[in-house]
Amino acid sequence: MILALESSCDESAVALFSPERGLAGEWIASQIATHARHGGVVPDLAAREHLRHFGPLLQQAQREVGFSAVTLVAVTHGPGLAPCLALGVAAAQALGRSLHVPVAGVNHLRGHVWSAFLPVHAAAPADFAARAAELLPHLGLVVSGGNTLLFTLDRERRVTVLASTRDDAAGEALDKGAKLLGLGYPGGPLIERVARSGRPDAFAFPRGIGARSDLGFSFSGLKTSLRYRIEKMTPAEVARDLPDLCSSYQEAVVDALERKTGLALEQGGGAFRSLGLSGGVANNGPLRDRLAALAKRERVAFLASRPEHTGDNAGMIAFAAWADPACRPAENLQIVPGLALEGN
Ligand code: AMP
Ligand code: MG
Helix, strand or coil: CEEEEECCCCEEEEEEEECCCEEEEEEEEECHHHHHCCCCCCHHHHHHHHHHHHHHHHHHHHHHCCCCCCCEEEEEEECCCHHHHHHHHHHHHHHHHHHCCCEEEEEHHHHHHHHCCHHHHHHCHHHHHHHHHHHCCEEEEEECCCCEEEEEECCCCCEEEEECECCCCHHHHHHHHHHHCCCCCCHHHHHHHHHCCCCCCCCCCCCCCCCCCCCCECCHHHHHHHHHHHHCCCHHHHHHHHHHHHHHHHHHHHHHHHHHHHHHHHHCCCCCCEEEEECHHHHCHHHHHHHHHHHHHCCCEEEECCHHHCCCCCHHHHHHHHHCCCCCECCCCCCCCCCCCCCC
């Protein structure tokens, strides 16, 4: 069994995963309410919250499942907020020593990559290797508060980044847009809710998609465009048009993600067998629907993370530690706050 810890940002999470049976338990303490007051994640505050939550979470895991079958401790060692990563890695090292098992550092983004395959494993743990082989090569989209990445996973389970964002991440664009609209934090789910009664074509927002063959994303122009738009309106007009503003803004994000993903599939020349969607923004209903439809059109399997594994969680860290050949135990594990996806 693998015991995993995740503390890269504002979720303290613990999970136990068995390759034979799947996830045996997941325990998570969210800090969203703490940071919402500040309009975003405050690193020192997050570290303090992790310190407060990890003891009780681990106790609960021990009580409900137990650590006697643990053969590996896995922990997110980057990318993320340095004080938060340090707490998780220190806790993992202490657990590894006391349980006499090795500790593996897991790249947080690899966790998101593999979270799309967790449902495949859950459906038939014993058949995972064979099923995964049928689903590779894979094209995946990770969309979170800090990252927007298109990557491939080849038959040897090697991850290669195809494209990322030049400026803001998709989630960041939604969070900043929501802030401009006075909706609160985190913005993605709030925009989605208000957008339901709005029209996606009411306002023309830029897609930031650049040249036709370029896979890179850019979302900062979108945010600026919303700011200019709002500045030209009275507060009463903004309030009246809020659903249309949210719907059109969300549409610009979803459209850009869909178009670049479609382009990457096309550039793959029919080689991809599956399309993945993960990260916090993968919770977004319209985005899920549009990528599912894209996968159907392109005749590839659609692998979306389950809602509980879209945001930061330890289940995906445990799973990546097992499924990804790049995640190996290390002596004296270090934190790597700026770790890129390729450099695990
Ligand atoms: P993560 O960085 O993976 O923890 O994901 C957090 C990001 O996901 C934040 O930017 C949220 O605004 C975004 N997010 C969460 N739920 C949704 C949703 N339903 N629609 C769009 N974005 C969302
Ligand atoms: Mg994340």
